[in-house]
Amino acid sequence: MNFTTYYSLDSLIKAGKKRVRNKEAVSFDIFDTLLVRRIHDPDLVKLPVARYIAGLAAARGRNWNWRKVQSRRDAIEQHHRATTGLTFTDHEACYPAFMRELLEEVFQDRYDDSLLEKVTEHEFFMENSMLVPRKMLVDWFGELAADGKRIFLISDMYLPSSHLQQLVEHAGVLDLVEAVISSADTFLAKASGKAYPMIAEKYSIKPEGWLHIGDNPFSDGLRAGEAGLEAMIIHDPGEDQRKSIVKRYYNYSDGKPFWRGRALQQLMAPLEGENLPCSSLYTEGYNFLGPLIGMFVQRIAELCRKNKITKVFFLSREGWTFKRYWEKATPFLFPGGNLPEVEYLYVSRMALAGASCAYQGLTKTNADIAFLPAGNRDFRDVCRIFSLIPESFAGHLAGYGLTADTCLSLVHEGYDPENRKRFDALLEDDAFQAEVRRQTMDANRAMQLYFEQAGLFAHRNVALVDIGWLGTIQRFLFESIAHRTDCPYCFGFLFGATRGIPYPESDRNKIFGIMYDRNRFDLAASTLFYAQDIFEEACRAPHPTLNGYKLTDNLTADGYELEFRKTDDEIGKAELHQDNYFAPLQQAIIDSAPRFGAAAALLGYSFDDWKPWINYLLVSKLAFPRAKEVASIKHRHHLDDFHGSKKPKADFGRGIKQLWDQSQLQLRFNPLLRMKHFFGHLRGRINE
Known part of the structure; x- marks a missing residue:
């Protein structure tokens, strides 16, 4: 030899x-x-191509499922090889020839050469991936x-x-x-x-x-x-071993749904020159958060098709990451297109809170939301959140025996339930509400100008995508535009919907928790409660939060401007530090997007197929994390734009320490710590 x-x-x-x-x-x-x-078997790359052809056929009125397409491809290719074998020693086929014959059979009189170009381009797209x-x-x-x-x-x-x-x-x-x-x-x-x-x-x-x-x-x-x-x-024995692992996971996934997610992650794994040394944060972003966001984005696209949604608005600031992921993953997942337009919408709870009062005034529920953070104590905090001037309400407050500094939160010293009742009565006062509407009207008009420019009112069905958790941003947004005759049907897709305050759903205004929704009991997914802030910080855009919308001189092009939070104060510097710390993690999330899209497209699975693996990831990483994982993924700073600066009572929160707030010593050496917190979490979910 x-x-x-x-x-x-x-x-x-x-x-x-x-x-x-x-x-x-x-x-x-x-x-x-x-x-x-x-992948272990090169023929598996043909399957997403067959699904693509079936999709093109359906769009042109031809009823071919992808399995039939693949079967005919195999038969035609085999026939070409046999024909070649009559003249040549090698039984070879030529892709353009047999693919053209396949497409002519599928599309009949609807065939044209552009179809061969599209299919060939997509096959190369998948092969290269x-x-x-x-x-x-x-x-x-x-x-x-x-x-x-x-x-x-x-x-x-x-x-x-x-x-x-x-x-x-x-x-x-x-x-x-x-x-x-x-x-x-x-x-x-x-x-x-x-x-x-x-x-x-x-x-x-x-x-x-x-x-x-x-x-x-x-x-x-x-x-x-x-x-x-x-x-x-x-x-190369190493290559043989790698392919045998992929083959095993792929075969397992056919009958055991749990292995579908494992096969996905195996196909996403970086190889050869891609496999460079990286930080633990990058690894967590690529292997943990990236696939979860990919499954979230895939599900949103599926629901958009189902509900005939024509535009998706990714809400700032977490929507920045979701939109970038969408743009990199969906070309693999939905190569035939037929997806809605996408846009990043600058919004925030602070910016929308005031605008939501322009027509309906300040509702009791919205006021209750303002007092959820422990740092909010009195009417001044309400005014800060809803962009109101407290001095303008002195007379209204006095009429109900209140001042701007009267304690209205039960977690602060000096709280009297009677004062809260007086405040609720104030909210029913027409003169008070008229002043609220007057002060917030300009912000609402500026907001509407921005939304008009973004195309929010040009579509009948729109999706509003956010991280979660109460749906407050969508609540305020819809309340700000509900008066308009061209108000769209709003489908809110949240990463997690905790629904701590009931959401006012209607035909035009709905929210759905994708990874977790309190409306359906899902113990594994509910472990999101362990570390909600981490998901927010991991997905947050690298720009300041939006503080509000402001009308400008009518001679200007837009008539409005966006007002962002300053970044030169202590909180702004803390955010910058957090951005720098999480930069590798955020980069890894985006780097994982095309790999997720390609792997998911090849496997042909949907969100429901990933669910067992999602359960495993969430429980293992959030409820039973390693100490070093907590040390690495735990955020350094977290800004809550609603949270005031006032300190609650000394005994507030005493003795309540979540798992992810425990010391490294406890996490390393307390063997029952995680189980204790898990049983507490289980009790809380059962009693909801």
Whole structure:
């Protein structure tokens, strides 16, 4: 045998550098040599293509399910191979020929050449997402080219050379290669040995001056040796093990839903040059938060299609991450399009709170929301939140025996329930509410101008996407625009809906918790309660929070401006510190998006299929985390724009310490700590 087998790339390249010294040309096999696949079976890449074709067919009135499409593709390809075998030794097929025949059969008189272009483009899109260049070989390519060696890439593959060049270009070595040669062009393959003499003659290469490297002992080794070439074969046990793991998870997932999420994460794993040293925060963002957000985004897209939603508004600031994830993942998940428009909408509880009072006034429920944070004590805090001037209400307050400093929160010293009753009575006062509406009207008008420009009122059904938890932003937003005749139907999709205060749902205004919703008992998903702030900080946009909307000179282009919170004070600096600390985690979330999209598209699973894995991730990471995970993921600062600066009673919250607030000493050495908190959490959910 004129070939040698090597069991690591390192040893192959080391020996290859010696052997190539007296060689004129070096050729490489492409698949499983230069490029490795994330998936164990290359035919699985055909499945998302079949689903894509079925989607195109449905759009053109043709009733073909993807399984039928795939079955016909296999049959037509097999027929082409058999036909080739009547004339040539190698039973090869050519992708453009058999794919055109398939599409003509599927679309009949609705076929045109643009369909072949679209399908081919999507197949390459999926192929590239599952192919990874072997970094050590790519680096060696550069050395070979610098030494003046002629480099060729050879593949027994149904894709013609022009198509393979696009895959090679994705690997970044096309400019170093003299030619990319495919058996689909000549029907002369390495498997029969007929490719080697053809290449030698066409490119004037002497066999004794030619070194070939591949992974197949027969076609790359034995056949090359028979043609007089020296050959080197790579047989990497590490690659075999990796593929066997992927295969095992994939096969398990067919009957056991839990393994579907595990198979997804295995396909998302970085390989070769992608697998660089990174911080623990980056790892958590990529392996934990990234997939969860991907599943959330996938579910939103599914619901948008179901509810005929034509535009999605990602609400600031967490929507910034959700929108970026959507843009990177959905081209894989929904290649046929048919998705709503998307836009990032600058909103906040503070900015919308005042605007929500312009037509309905200050409601009792909204006032109650203002007193949820323990730092809010009196009417001054209400005014701060709802953009009111407290001095303007002195007479109204006095009429009910109140002042701006009267304690209205039960967690503060000096609280008298009678004062809260007087305040509730004040909210029924028409003169008081007229002043509230007067003070907040300009903010509402400015907000409407902004929403009009964003296209909120140009759609019948819109989605409002936010992190959660009470749905306060959507509550205020809808109350601000409910008076308009062109007010859209608002579908609120929250990462988690805790519903601590009942949400006023109607036909035009609904919220749905995707990962968790208190309206359906889900113990595993409810572990979001353990660390809600972490999800907020992980997804938060790197810009200040919006404080409000302001009317400007009518001569200006927009007539309004957005007012953002200052960043030069203590809180602003703390936010900047938090942004810098979580930067690797946030980058990892975005980096995971295309990998999630590609893996989920290949597997063909939807949100319901991921649910067992979601349960596992949430419980293991939030309810039973390792001490080092808490130390790493725990945020350093968290801004609650509603929270005032007043201190509650000394005994408020005493003895209440959540798991994620425990010391590292407790987390490391208290064996029952996590179980204690979990049983407490379970009791709380049962008693809701």
